[in-house]
Amino acid sequence: MHKRQSLQRSAGPRGRAARARGAGVRDRARGTMVGMQASAEEILDGLDDAQRRAATSVEGPVRIIACAGAGKTRTITRRIAYACATGAWRPGATLAVTFSVKAANEMRERIAALGVDGVHVATFHSAALAQLREVWNELCEGPFPQLAERRGDLVAQACVRALNREPERRAAHDIEREIDWCKVSLIAPDDYGRVCAATRREPPAQLDVRRFIDVYRQYELEKTARLQIDFNDILLMCAHVLDAFPETAAHIRERIGWLTVDEYQDVSPLQHRLLRGWLGDNRRICVVGDPAQTIYSFAGATSYYLDDFAREFAPLAANIELSRDYRSTPPVVALANRVLSRSPERDGYLRLRAVRGGGPRVTSMIYGTDAEEARAVAAAIRRIVERGGRAADCAVLTRINGQQAVLVRALREAGVPYQVRRDAGWQQSAVADMPPADMSAIDDAAGARAGRATVSTIHASKGLEFKHVFLVGLSDGLMPFHASDDPTTLEEERRVLYVGVTRAEDALHLSYARRMNEESGFVRDVSRFLQ
Numbered sequence: 001m002h003k004r005q006s007l008q009r010s011a012g013p014r015g016r017a018a019r020a021r022g023a024g025v026r027d028r029a030r031g032t033m034v035g036m037q038a039s040a041e042e043i044l045d046g047l048d049d050a051q052r053r054a055a056t057s058v059e060g061p062v063r064i065i066a067c068a069g070a071g072k073t074r075t076i077t078r079r080i081a082y083a084c085a086t087g088a089w090r091p092g093a094t095l096a097v098t099f100s101v102k103a104a105n106e107m108r109e110r111i112a113a114l115g116v117d118g119v120h121v122a123t124f125h126s127a128a129l130a131q132l133r134e135v136w137n138e139l140c141e142g143p144f145p146q147l148a149e150r151r152g153d154l155v156a157q158a159c160v161r162a163l164n165r166e167p168e169r170r171a172a173h174d175i176e177r178e179i180d181w182c183k184v185s186l187i188a189p190d191d192y193g194r195v196c197a198a199t200r201r202e203p204p205a206q207l208d209v210r211r212f213i214d215v216y217r218q219y220e221l222e223k224t225a226r227l228q229i230d231f232n233d234i235l236l237m238c239a240h241v242l243d244a245f246p247e248t249a250a251h252i253r254e255r256i257g258w259l260t261v262d263e264y265q266d267v268s269p270l271q272h273r274l275l276r277g278w279l280g281d282n283r284r285i286c287v288v289g290d291p292a293q294t295i296y297s298f299a300g301a302t303s304y305y306l307d308d309f310a311r312e313f314a315p316l317a318a319n320i321e322l323s324r325d326y327r328s329t330p331p332v333v334a335l336a337n338r339v340l341s342r343s344p345e346r347d348g349y350l351r352l353r354a355v356r357g358g359g360p361r362v363t364s365m366i367y368g369t370d371a372e373e374a375r376a377v378a379a380a381i382r383r384i385v386e387r388g389g390r391a392a393d394c395a396v397l398t399r400i401n402g403q404q405a406v407l408v409r410a411l412r413e414a415g416v417p418y419q420v421r422r423d424a425g426w427q428q429s430a431v432a433d434m435p436p437a438d439m440s441a442i443d444d445a446a447g448a449r450a451g452r453a454t455v456s457t458i459h460a461s462k463g464l465e466f467k468h469v470f471l472v473g474l475s476d477g478l479m480p481f482h483a484s485d486d487p488t489t490l491e492e493e494r495r496v497l498y499v500g501v502t503r504a505e506d507a508l509h510l511s512y513a514r515r516m517n518e519e520s521g522f523v524r525d526v527s528r529f530l531q
């Protein structure tokens with residue numbers, strides 16, 4: 001009992017789940033069944049044929065590839081509830097893994113709304129952390145290490161030791177990111193040189209390979225000396241326990257009889273290794289993902305495992321595609337398909353089919369300066385509100401955090417209440433008891449209640465939907481960012497645009513400004529993805 005509680009606790013208090021409700025957040029299981037076990041048939045109510053097939057394929061291994069707006073969350077929550085309600089699965093041995101605490105809370109709430117209790121829903125990190133804490137005393141003498149909260153200090157100290165100097169702020173940040181990339185990619189310091197040589201990877205902060213390796217090593221030593229672990233160590237340590245301690249591994253695996261992994265297109269080699277450790281010989285796994293929404297490759301995520309799943313886990317019990325887009329109007333769907341249709345990798349992406357009809361055409365505007373663009377967007381949202389719409393149904397999406405200041409100013413001047421969602425980083429929102437890297441990433445539900453428009457990076461808007469979406473800054477250099485010619489980077493940028501476009505339910509407004517401000521001599525051109 002105690003063990004189960006610790007897993008549940010780690011995934012965040014229920015109050016957060018309750019707060020996560022609200023417009024702008026994905027739909028939740030609707031109906032009147034809260035707290036009451038729904039019948040198996042009721043659970044499948046409102047699913048289309050393909051979704052139903054996915055929900056009733058309760059034996060593993062199952063892969064579900066779903067396009068944006070295809071009801072992934074709806075389908076996997078119903079699948080879990082259906083399997084538990086029919087007695088095929090034991091809720092207490094069911095683990096569902098998501099990428100953020102917010103998504104975990106939402107999924108838990110939706111499963112509970114279908115009347116099924118006791119399913120563990122967690123992020124990779126919170127599940128692994130709870131497992132480690134539980135088995136720690138059996139395996140180790142000392143106290144459980146602390147999660148490093150001031151990673152900048154660790155990096156600075158590592159630089160002092162390895163380079164005899166403190167790094168500049170930007171350099172420290174880049175070094176930290178590279179260390180994270182190495183760890184999620186399972187690249188130890190000794191292997192880094194070979195990887196750079198083979199892939200032409202450049203170390204960060206203008207360090208040569210040797211120097212970066214020294215910093216990486218010193219970072220690990222400094223962390224250990226402080227009895228601390230970082231975010232990635234949680235997964236590394238858990239994977240190690242599963243590999244090296246068979247009895248402990250068997251105990252952990254007892255409660256992972258059925259495993260579901262959401263957003264599988266963004267799994268890292270490290271997460272994949274942990275997943276294999278969780279499974280052992282068990283094949284009762286279901287993964288869900290969309291290769292077109294891989295937007296964290298730069299940080300070590302890869303859609304390789306989603307693509308390779310049919311081979312890795314052959315033979316599959318079911319391999320299902322969900323390509324009906326329930327979210328967006330046909331003009332939005334047409335644009336999303338157009339963005340992907342020009343990709344050299346288009347064959348690997350699903351083509352969306354709009355279920356809804358009608359909808360206004362997608363608008364495109366070019367403004368003189370960023371401030372003009374921001375004022376026009378703020379005025380448009382104000383008009384929506386004056387005509388009876390809700391500010392909470394509006395989102396302004398940017399490529400980078402740095403674009404948001406001018407938008408926020410314009411919204412304030414126009415009297416439009418707003419909230420800002422910044423990039424907290426790919427995995428920074430994955431552990432409930434760890435502070436997000438960026439404390440300005442605010443609770444979206446509070447904003448939704450107050451009827452505030454959302455200003456968000458596209459990355460931070462993943463999984464959300466809004467009636468009116470304003471995609472700003474769509475000039476080459478911002479989208480794609482830096483206008484890199486590297487095909488892999490370009491492809492990721494294309495997917496970022498696709499994720500932005502597909503957040504829109506009803507109306508989508510595209511825009512960019514020709515110049516940053518009146519003084520700027522540089523004239524921008526429209527994004528190559530929209531030409």
Ligand SMILES: Nc1ncnc2c1ncn2[C@@H]1O[C@H](COP(=O)(O)OP(=O)(O)OP(=O)(O)O)[C@@H](O)[C@H]1O
Pocket residue numbers: 026027046047048051066067068069070071072073074075290293325326327462463464465502
């Ligand atoms: N069978 C269905 N009938 C009606 N509406 C549906 C159906 N399936 C999904 N939807 C609606 O479509 C929208 C998208 O669903 P959901 O958020 O689960 O999609 P998703 O696949 O997780 O999206 P994304 O990957 O783009 O974030 C939601 O508003 C949901 O209620």
